[in-house]
Amino acid sequence: MKKLINDPATVLPDALAGFAAAHPGLAVDLTARVIARADRPGRPKVALVSGGGSGHEPLHAGFVGPGMLDAACPGEIFTSPVPDQVLTAIRTVEQGRGVLLVVKNYTGDVMNFRLAAELADEQGIEVRTVLVDDDVAVEDSTWTAGRRGTGATVLVEKAAGALAERGAGLDEVAALAARVNAASRSFAIALTAATVPAAGRPGFDLPEDAIEVGVGIHGEPGRRREPLRPARDLAAEVVDTILADHRALAAGDRLIALVNGLGATPLLELYLVFGEVHARLAGHGLEIARNLVGNYVTSLDMAGFSLTLAKADDELLDLWDAPVATPALHWS
C-alpha cells in the first residue's frame, strides 16, 4: 500500500487538520469532527447538513459554504458518522427554521442520521431527511436496502442549498431535494479497486484487463466484470443503462450531467469520457445544459468514473446557476 499518510489509524484526524488549515474561512471542530460555515447568513435560513464515510472527498466537507451545505460531518473511512456527531452538526448550524439532512442510502448512514434526527426532535429542532438513492446499478447491495446514493448527492446539495439560501421554508427545501434525487440517475465503472488504509490492500481483486461494471463507491460489486473496452463503448453503455431506467426522459429534454472521477483517474480521461457521453446523449436527442467534469464523489484511489444525469427544468437550472462558494464548487 502506497499512500501519503502518517498512520492508517489517524488518516481522518490528520486530513481534517489539513482541511482546517487550508480553509480558514470554515469552522472546523476537530474534536467533534464537524465542518460548518463560519459566516452567519444575513437572516435565519433552513440549515443543510450532510455527512457520511470519509474517502469520498471532496464530498461532503468540500461542499460546505454559502449556497450549499451549512455543515458536514465525516465518519471514519467508508464508515458512517455517529449519531452524536450528526447531532452536533445539526445544533451548530440550526437557526430556528429547521434542518434538512442529506443522507446517502447506506444502512449505517440511514440508521445514524435517523437517530440524530430523533435526538434533535427531542430538543425541539425540526428535521427533515432526503435519502439519496440514484445508483441504478443494483437494486439492493452489500451495504444498502434499495439503491445506493452517489453522484446525485452533489446535485441535491447544490439545488437545495440554493433554495435555502433564498429563504425558502423547510418543507419546500425538503420537497425540492427529493425532487432532484428523483430526477437523477447514476452508474459507475471501476478500472481498479480502492485500498482502505486500515485494510492495507485493494478491496477487491480485478485482473489487469478487467473492469467492474456498476461498481459502488465503497467498491461494492456491480453487475458484472468484463474486459476493458474503448471509452466510447463504456460511455454508450453507461448512458443507455441510465436512460433505460429513467422513464421520465424524452428527446428534447435538458440534463445536468456529472462525469465524476473515482479518485485516481486523470482529468484528461474524464474530459474524453465527457465527450463520448455528450455525443451519445445527442444521439438520443438529449441536451446537456450544465455539466461538471472532475473528482466530486470519489472512492479513495479507485480508478474509473461515474455518470450522473438529472432531468433539468428551468427551476433546477436556475438553482444550479445560483452563486456558490465552497472549497469544491465555486461560482458567482
Place this chain on the structure above:
Amino acid sequence: MKKLINDPATVLPDALAGFAAAHPGLAVDLTARVIARADRPGRPKVALVSGGGSGHEPLHAGFVGPGMLDAACPGEIFTSPVPDQVLTAIRTVEQGRGVLLVVKNYTGDVMNFRLAAELADEQGIEVRTVLVDDDVAVEDSTWTAGRRGTGATVLVEKAAGALAERGAGLDEVAALAARVNAASRSFAIALTAATVPAAGRPGFDLPEDAIEVGVGIHGEPGRRREPLRPARDLAAEVVDTILADHRALAAGDRLIALVNGLGATPLLELYLVFGEVHARLAGHGLEIARNLVGNYVTSLDMAGFSLTLAKADDELLDLWDAPVATPALHWS
C-alpha cells in the same frame, strides 16, 4: 495499461472534443488545437498565452478565462505544441497591446515558443516570454537546460492574468510574471510512475515500497529513490529542501502554497500533506497566507504530490485574490 481512452493515437483530439463540449463558454478550435476566451474583454488588454505538452491537466486549458489566460495550446502528450499552433493562439487573442507567453522550461517548449514569438514579431505583434523554472530538485534534467518548470506556472498565470485584466502594459505584466517565478520554488515526490498511452507501460520502474524524490512532471528522474515514509517526514523534507534553496525567505514572511496532486492521489491525502506542510512551515515561522490543494499540474496517472511555495507581498496577494473565472480556478 488501463485507461479511459478510445485509441492511444487519438487521446488528445478526443479529450479536446470533450473539453469543448464541457465548456461552451470557451472558444475551442479543434483543428488548430487552440483554446481561447470567447468573451471579449471590455477594452484591449495584454494577452496571455501558454501551452505545453498534454497530460498535465487542468494545466493549461483549464486556466483559460477572465483573469487568467487568454489562450492555451496543448501539444500531444508530454510533447511541446508546434510553432504554428502557438502562433495561431497568439493571433487569435492579441489585441494590439502585446502578448506574454508563459513557457515552462523544457527544451522543446522553449524552442517552439521562441520560433512562434519570432513569427509573431515578423507580423508586427509584440511578444514577451516568461520562462518558468521553479523546480529545485535538479539543476539540469533529461528534458531541460536549467531547472524544470512546474507548479509556479499556476501562480504566474494567475498573477499576471490579473494584472493584464487591470489594464497594465506588456512590460509591466512581463516583469510581474518574472518576479512571481523568481519568488517561487517547487519540489515533487512520486509514489508511482505515469503511463503515456502511446507507450502502454509506466515511464519508469518503481518498486512497491519505493518513491522517487524530486521527480519531474514527465517522470524525469529526481534526486534519488528511497523507501516510502510517513507523510509528515516527506512534507518536512520537501519544505526544508525548498527553504534551503529559497534564500529570500525569512521568519515572518507570508507564502502562497500549492499542494498539488500528480494525477492519481486522492484529495484526502493531499489535505493530509497540506496539514503537515502547514505545521512544518509554522515551525520555521512562515505563514501560508493563501493556498491551493488539489490537482493543478498533473502527470497523467502518477501518484504523488508537489509543493510550490511563493514568497508573497501585498501586491501578489492582491493579484491572487482578484476575480478569476476559468474551468479550474474560479473565485470572485
